[in-house]
Amino acid sequence: MAEQTRTASSRRSSTRRKPKKNQIPFGLLTVAAIVLIGLWLNTRSTTIAFFWMTGNIFGYILQKGRVCFTASMRDPYLTGGTTLTRAIIIALAVTTIGFTAIKYGYSVAGLPIPGMGFVQPVSIATVLGGIIFGTGMVIAGGCASGTLMRVGEGFIMNTIALVFFVVGSLWGAHDFGWWSEKFISNGPRIFLPDIFGWFGAVALQLLVLFALYVFAERYEIKRGASH
Template sequence: MSTAQKAAAQSFHDQADNPNPPLSHWQKPHVILGSIVTVILGAYIFMSVSAIQGILYALGIALGFTLFHARFSFTSAFRRLMSVGNVQGIQAHLVLLAVASSLFALIFTVDFSLTGSGPSGYVSPVGVSLLVGSFMFGIGMQLGSGCASGTLYHVGSGETPTVLTLLGFIAGSVMGADHWGFWVNDMPSLPAFSLATSTNLGYFGAWLVQIALFAVIFWITMKVAKRKRPPKMKALPSEKGWKRILRGSWPLLTAAVILAVLNALVLIVRGSPWGITSGFALWGSKLVSALGIDVSQWTYWSGDRSAALTESVFKDSTSVMNFGIILGAFIASSSGGLFKPKRMKKGVALASLVGGVLMGYGARLAFGCNIGAYFGGIASFSLHGWIWGIVALAGTFAALYLRPLFGMNNPNKNDFFC
C-alpha cells in the first residue's frame, strides 16, 4: 500500500471513529447581520408587496437553510454516479421525487391553491430545445460545481467561485431568452405530455406508475452499489441532539423529505412549483434593458411575462424565493462557523463562469433547471422532467472529460470519500 493510500486509510478510520467532525464556533456577527437583513427584507415584502410574496420569501429561507445543512446536491450526485457509481445522492433524489409526487398528486386532485385558481404543474414540450438545453445544463453544472439551487446556496455560504457561476448563469439566461423563439418555436418538438392528463390514468394512476418507476430505479441503484462498491460520501461537521437543527449536517433522506414538503407548500401558495432560473433571466433582462436594449421585443418576454419587465423584482415570486435561499444559506453557514470565502484558482474561476453560462442558456431552452424541469417536472408527472434527468446525466458524463482541462478533479475508485 502506498503512503497516500495508508494516509487515506487512516483518514477513513478516523472518520469512522468520529463520523460527524466538530463544527467551528458560531460566527455571531454574520448571524446577527444576516438575521437583521432577513427580517428587514421580509417586513418590506410583507407590508409593501403582499402577504403571499412574504410567505414565499419565508419558504425560500427554509429551502436555503435545508439545502445548506444537508449539502443537498444534484450536481455532485450526478457526478458521483457517473464517475464511480456512488448512488447515495441519486437515492436521495428518488425519495425527494416520490414524496413530492405523492403530495403534488393530492394537491392536483383536490385542486387547491391560495391563488384563487387551481394549481398547475410544470408540464412542457419534448423537443430539440429540451434535448440541447438539458445536455448543456448537465455539462454546465459540472463545470460550475453547482446547479441552480446549488449556486444560490453556495453563494449564500461564501463559496467564492459560485459568484462567477451566478454571473454566468444570469448572462446565459439572457442569451437563452433572446434565442428562445428560435429553439422553442422553430425547432422540431412534440406536445407536452402528462402521465396524468394526457392519458386515462388520472393523478392516482400516474402516481402509481411513478412510484413503481422510483422503486425499480432504487433497486437498480442497489445493484450498482453492490457491484461497483463505490466510495462513500464524506461525513459532514455536525452537532449532537437538538443543536443539530441549527448547527449541524442533516441526513440526506431527511432533507429530501423536507424539500419535497416545502415544494408542495410553494405549489399551494403560488399555484405553481418551485423554480429558480426564470428569476435569473428577469434580472439579466432588466439590466440589459437599462442599457438601452429593447428586450420586450423578444419572443420570451411576450404575453404574460411582459409585465415582469416593468415591475419590481420583489413582485416576482421566483426572485423573492431566490433572495430567501441565499439568506437562508448564509445564516445556516454562519451558524456553523462555515462562512469562509476563499481565493480561487484561475482554472476554477473560468470553469465557473463557463459553466454558469451553459446552465443559464440550457435552462431557458429546456424549460427549467434541476429544480423547475427535473424536480418540478417529474413531480408534476411531466414526461419532459424524466427526459431532462436522463439527458443531463449524459451531459454530466461528457463533462467528466472536460473538468480536468480546468484543473478540476473527478471522484475516483481509490477515494474513501467522494
C-alpha cells in the first residue's frame, strides 16, 4: 500500500513539472551574437576584440569547470572534498612553469623581466589582507572569478557582492598610497630566483605544491569524502 502511494505521488509530481524548454536555439543565438560583436570590435580595435573573445572563452571554461578559489579553500572544511583544491594546485604548477619560462627568456636576453614591478614587499599587511579578503570571499560565496561567473548565471547575491567588490576596490585604490607608505613599503621584496636561482626557485615551488597536493589527497581520504 505504501509503495502504491509513493508511486502515485511520484506520478502526480512528474505530471506537474513543466517540460524543459529547448536551450539549443538560445545557445546558437548567443554564439552568433558573440562572434558578430567580436567582428565589430575587431574593426575598432584588435586588442579589444581579442579580450572579448578570450573573456567569453574563459567564462565558459569557468562555468563548466565550476572553478572557484573560494570553494577550493572552503570545501575541505565543509565537505572534506579536495577535488577542486587539487585542480587549483595543478593549475598553479602549470602556470609556475609557463610564467617562469617567459621571465627566464627575458632575463637571458638581457631584457627587463615582465611583472617585476608587481613584486610587492611582504609585511603584516599581506597577512591581514589575505585574512580579510578570504573571509569576504567565503561570506560572498565566491572569489573574483567565481563571482563574475555566477553573475553571468543570474545569481542576485553575487551581483550584490560584485557591486561591493567594485566599491571596495575603488576605496582601496584611493587609500593605497597611505597604506603603502605606512605599512607596506618597509617590508622586504622577495623574488625567489634572486635567492635560489631560476631552477632552484621553480623546483622549490613545485615541491611545495606537490606536498600540498599529496596532503589534500590524503586529507580527503581521511575525511571519507573521496569519490
